[in-house]
Amino acid sequence: MAGPKVAVVGLGMGRGHARAAAENSKAELAALCDVDEGKLERYRTELECPKVYTDYKAMLDAEELDIISVSLPNYLHKPVTIDALRAGAHVICEKPMAMNTAEAEEMKQVAEETGKHLMINLSYRFTGAAKVLKRIVDAGTVGPVYFVRTGWNRARGIPKFGGWFAQKKLSGGGPLIDLGVHRIDLALMLMGDPKPVTISASTYDHIGTRLAKEQNKPFDVEDLATAFIRFDSGATMHVEASWALNTERAEEMFTYLYGTKAGLCHRNTGEGYDFEAYIFGEWGDTYVTSQIKDLPERENSMDHFIDVVADGVEPLVTAENGVNVMRILDGAYESARLGREIEV
Numbered sequence: 001m002a003g004p005k006v007a008v009v010g011l012g013m014g015r016g017h018a019r020a021a022a023e024n025s026k027a028e029l030a031a032l033c034d035v036d037e038g039k040l041e042r043y044r045t046e047l048e049c050p051k052v053y054t055d056y057k058a059m060l061d062a063e064e065l066d067i068i069s070v071s072l073p074n075y076l077h078k079p080v081t082i083d084a085l086r087a088g089a090h091v092i093c094e095k096p097m098a099m100n101t102a103e104a105e106e107m108k109q110v111a112e113e114t115g116k117h118l119m120i121n122l123s124y125r126f127t128g129a130a131k132v133l134k135r136i137v138d139a140g141t142v143g144p145v146y147f148v149r150t151g152w153n154r155a156r157g158i159p160k161f162g163g164w165f166a167q168k169k170l171s172g173g174g175p176l177i178d179l180g181v182h183r184i185d186l187a188l189m190l191m192g193d194p195k196p197v198t199i200s201a202s203t204y205d206h207i208g209t210r211l212a213k214e215q216n217k218p219f220d221v222e223d224l225a226t227a228f229i230r231f232d233s234g235a236t237m238h239v240e241a242s243w244a245l246n247t248e249r250a251e252e253m254f255t256y257l258y259g260t261k262a263g264l265c266h267r268n269t270g271e272g273y274d275f276e277a278y279i280f281g282e283w284g285d286t287y288v289t290s291q292i293k294d295l296p297e298r299e300n301s302m303d304h305f306i307d308v309v310a311d312g313v314e315p316l317v318t319a320e321n322g323v324n325v326m327r328i329l330d331g332a333y334e335s336a337r338l339g340r341e342i343e344v
């Protein structure tokens with residue numbers, strides 16, 4: 001039997017998904033879609049893709065597709081995902097799942113109705129460090145995790161400044177929904193998906209607003225968000241996410257998990273997906289800080305999704321995971337807007 005036919009809509013981040021599908025011997029890259037004809041032509045040739053479209057609806061009408069990657073600006077995630085599911089495809093949708101929880105829940109509902117997989121590309125779950133830390137937590141080595149400190153801070157790094165990322169109506173928000181989504185999701189996975197009870201958050205826009213004014217660019221989102229979340233388990237989480245902050249490192253991603261028996265750390269070593277992992281705690285009479293070596297390679301999320309569709313492998317991220325993190329993001333934005341703690 002021929003493998004799944006894959007299409008990718010949106011050739012920014014989507015280029016990586018398209019390349020993975022083209023190189024995966026189990027699948028077939030059947031179509032590419034982007035409103036930018038220059039990109040379409042370039043990747044049609046480079047990836048030897050037989051069909052290209054500027055209109056995703058025309059693509060859905062013309063092609064029988066098994067997998068569609070929705071790699072579009074955030075405001076398009078919901079409509080395109082729902083149309084793709086209704087056209088009979090399984091969908092891998094980029095993070096954040098949607099603009100808000102209501103949209104994310106609608107997408108999850110349609111996936112359930114159509115019986116199709118909807119995986120959100122919360123891609124840091126696929127790092128070797130995250131997988132090893134999850135095994136350590138699940139083995140009970142750290143005991144119950146009662147405090148998490150996590151964040152993703154950039155000194156100066158507003159993505160594609162001047163484009164859709166910093167316009168709330170197109171993105172849903174700034175670094176919290178763009179970067180914080182990854183760190184909160186990873187923490188939830190490692191903690192075993194506790195339910196959030198209250199959130200207290202603040203957002204700021206001092207540097208982003210100034211830079212936007214100086215460079216005559218649109219900017220109506222936060223440049224820094226901080227949040228404190230209480231969970232039903234009694235655990236708490238502190239989150240930071242910034243695109244512009246007067247801080248030390250150009251790009252810092254970290255998650256510290258503090259358990260009753262040991263602590264863990266997942267943090268980046270440079271840009272991209274290079275991570276290191278540590279375990280801390282008492283070993284006999286000695287307090288030990290130990291780097292976890294020989295981490296496995298990062299798994300490509302498109303390759304994983306092809307295994308989900310072709311071989312029935314359990315998806316590492318579900319629509320429910322996407323909704324859970326959206327609920328925290330919405331709560332944090334609402335708390336920041338009201339200037340007080342809220343219940344979620």
Ligand SMILES: NC(=O)c1ccc[n+]([C@@H]2O[C@H](COP(=O)([O-])OP(=O)(O)OC[C@H]3O[C@@H](n4cnc5c(N)ncnc54)[C@H](O)[C@@H]3O)[C@@H](O)[C@H]2O)c1
Pocket residue numbers: 009010011012013014033034035036039054055056071072073074076094095096121122123178
């Ligand atoms: N998982 C990750 O680590 C990760 C990393 C980067 C971006 N992303 C996510 O990927 C998504 C896309 O981000 P990006 O950085 O690639 O943005 P981008 O702006 O670089 O690319 C989006 C592409 O979509 C195309 N497009 C826009 N409207 C379209 C439409 N109606 N039909 C077809 N094509 C259309 C644009 O021409 C562009 O090529 C966002 O949701 C972002 O959050 C995820």
